[in-house]
Amino acid sequence: MSLDRAEVHKVANLARLALTPDEEEQFAGQLNGILEYIEQLNELDVSNVEPTTRAIDVSNVTRVDEMKVYDNREGLMNSAPDRDENFFKVPKIIAGD
Secondary structure, three states, rough: OOOOOHHHHHHHOOOOOOHHHHHHHHHHHHHHHHHHHHEEEEEEEEOOOOOOOOOOOOOOOOOOOOOOOOOOOOHHHHOOOEEEOOEEOOOOOOOOO
């Protein structure tokens, strides 16, 4: 498969890209190089290769989310810039009637 400048212009137009004629010519050459490489890959025998999404196994490395009691509530409340008894006091950010 080979792309010409007209096809690059059509795709650029669909993508809402304004390309100059020189850019269209440049991208046509670059895209054709990519397509040629893909054609080379299609020649490889992959009949004995299992489908995969990653080259190595990946596991979730985050810790389990466990609920814990925080023992120093007063220390936490004292670090707040403003408070109302046992609650943080924050400025109103939504204007209403």
